[in-house]
Amino acid sequence: MKYSKQREIILETLQKNAMHPTADMVYSILHVQYPNISLATVYRNLNQLTQTGVIRKLDGLDGSARFDHNTHKHHHFICAKCHRVYDVPYEVVPELATQAAAQTGLAVESCDIIFRGCCPDCLVKN
Amino acid sequence: MKYSKQREIILETLQKNAMHPTADMVYSILHVQYPNISLATVYRNLNQLTQTGVIRKLDGLDGSARFDHNTHKHHHFICAKCHRVYDVPYEVVPELATQAAAQTGLAVESCDIIFRGCCPDCLVKN
DNA sequence: ATCAAAATCAATAATGATTATCGTTATTAT
């Protein structure tokens, strides 16, 4: 993989904005400082970074995919009202994959957990 | 909600085909016997059935949403090779939502778990 | 059984997210 300035600033954006932005959000943020960057470039590089394991792609949270610079094992919580995504530390959840594998006989390799509810911020506001 | 023949056969299709079909698959199956049914009708009714709790919509498994006639609490396993979806009984997984709520302080209301790996069928074939 | 109101339908246009294409530009190994 060849170096590119664009990939670098896309990764930086993800690291600075830990709020699990969508591709479009990353584009919007970058577009301010770099008006020439293309949305296609953002998608292209987010996918590449995902494939090489530098970042993580989160599907099924919302309408569109979100991207996470934190590649350590952890899970997610999404607020039904504001749609903000929160991290749920891995330790909170037991070794589900291996447990489920043992009990079902399926060759489970991983598992994704999405918790849903109302976030503290939205609870206060209502 | 008013009765409609179309909604009835869409629900029947889901009950007969427990393989978690996509809207498009439901349409393809029905189109053989009912060439006049519209894809939009399938989407509309699958959404209605989901909203009234008759069926369940599964997001984040694959590219497109899948539908499940089984509304009992359970989780899912998707094979990385053939993309078939298997049910994982609820009992296999402990009371995650309440546990996670207690440990994170978030108002967790529910959680979806997707297990990933290779299904028995594909294991044999390789 | 009849008729109007409400819901649903089929067909299709529109939308939103994402990917593919293509001619140009930047990076890297020689």
Added chain:
DNA sequence: ATAATAACGATAATCATTATTGATTTTGAT
């Protein structure tokens, strides 16, 4: 410095899904 190639920007294309519209069914009251 050059040639090979990977990446870029712009935009067209694709895919899944939703909205629109005018016609048809279903329902409930007469």
